[in-house]
Amino acid sequence: MSRETEDLNRRLLRARDAMDRAYAEPLDVRAVAAVAHISPAHFSRSFRDVFGETPHRYLQRRRVERAMFLLRETDRSVTDVCFDVAFTSLGTFSRTFREIVGETPSGYRRGHGPIVAPHCVQLAAMRPRVAAGETMQSSSFGEALAAIQP
Amino acid sequence: MITRLNVASIYVLDKDEALDFYVNKLGLEKGNDVRQGDYRWLTIRVPGERGTEATEVSLEQPGPPLHDEATAAQLRELITKGALGGLVFTTDDARDLYDTLKERGVADFTQEPTDHFYGTDMGIRDPFGNPIRILQQGKAKQKATA
Numbered sequence: 001m002s003r004e005t006e007d008l009n010r011r012l013l014r015a016r017d018a019m020d021r022a023y024a025e026p027l028d029v030r031a032v033a034a035v036a037h038i039s040p041a042h043f044s045r046s047f048r049d050v051f052g053e054t055p056h057r058y059l060q061r062r063r064v065e066r067a068m069f070l071l072r073e074t075d076r077s078v079t080d081v082c083f084d085v086a087f088t089s090l091g092t093f094s095r096t097f098r099e100i101v102g103e104t105p106s107g108y109r110r111g112h113g114p115i116v117a118p119h120c121v122q123l124a125a126m127r128p129r130v131a132a133g134e135t136m137q138s139s140s141f142g143e144a145l146a147a148i149q150p
Numbered sequence: 151m152i153t154r155l156n157v158a159s160i161y162v163l164d165k166d167e168a169l170d171f172y173v174n175k176l177g178l179e180k181g182n183d184v185r186q187g188d189y190r191w192l193t194i195r196v197p198g199e200r201g202t203e204a205t206e207v208s209l210e211q212p213g214p215p216l217h218d219e220a221t222a223a224q225l226r227e228l229i230t231k232g233a234l235g236g237l238v239f240t241t242d243d244a245r246d247l248y249d250t251l252k253e254r255g256v257a258d259f260t261q262e263p264t265d266h267f268y269g270t271d272m273g274i275r276d277p278f279g280n281p282i283r284i285l286q287q288g289k290a291k292q293k294a295t296a
Binding site: 017116118 | 163258259260
């Protein structure tokens with residue numbers, strides 16, 4: 001039982017790492033679930049049980065964290081940043097960004113400048129938390145894909 | 151005053167597998183390997199560091215006599231979730247090391263070599279889930295992009 005849990009955790013972590021690494025590419029549930037050797041149907045539930053949020057939300061927070069970085073540290077346009085972090089529609093990007101960060105991408109840019117800290121520190125510490133009041137159960141990877149690839 | 155970090159420790163699921171990864175894949179060397187009854191004091195270190203210069207990393211396996219079985223199971227869960235602390239090394243050439251690691255079969259990269267204002271770094275995981283970062287210090291030639 002315990003060994004199975006550890007093995008499942010490790011495989012799910014590998015899938016989570018794949019999202020961290022390939023956030024800028026179009027990812028689909030099948031590919032990410034395949035990294036964990038889990039059927040797409042079971043992947044989202046298992047991931048949520050282990051990491052406390054859906055893989056869709058995890059990937060969104062990763063992408064939004066990178067978008068926050070690009071808005072702070074570069075002068076790329078909001079539209080360019082949206083596509084840099086693999087959102088395919090500006091509307092979905094802006095809505096998701098606002099939902100997670102609490103302000104619009106351009107509002108965030110106005111209020112924040114570059115941060116002098118190592119990448120790994122920023123990556124971990126600057127990642128937005130789950131928006132207040134959100135119920136994790138309400139989001140499934142299926143909905144997520146629709147949002148990422150409308 | 152404190153003058154040096156002598157030993158740090160990380161938790162692994164299996165000491166032999168850990169030794170194989172950290173020595174044969176990552177390129178570190180074995181430090182101490184001493185058995186005391188059931189306990190095995192096993193450390194790794196950066197090659198070339200010797201004696202009072204070396205910082206040893208102790209590879210610890212959760213379980214008795216340090217932990218009861220329930221605690222050990224909790225630790226193993228946290229290790230495999232990637233929730234525990236890891237190690238940060240420096241290298242003189244991150245991209246060259248990246249190629250070498252791939253040739254040796256390391257597949258669990260969390261980040262390919264990336265340039266930042268402070269240098270070039272990359273991320274990998276050990277076989278159990280512990281995070282490892284490797285940094286080449288010094289300003290990267292090109293502008294940071296990620």
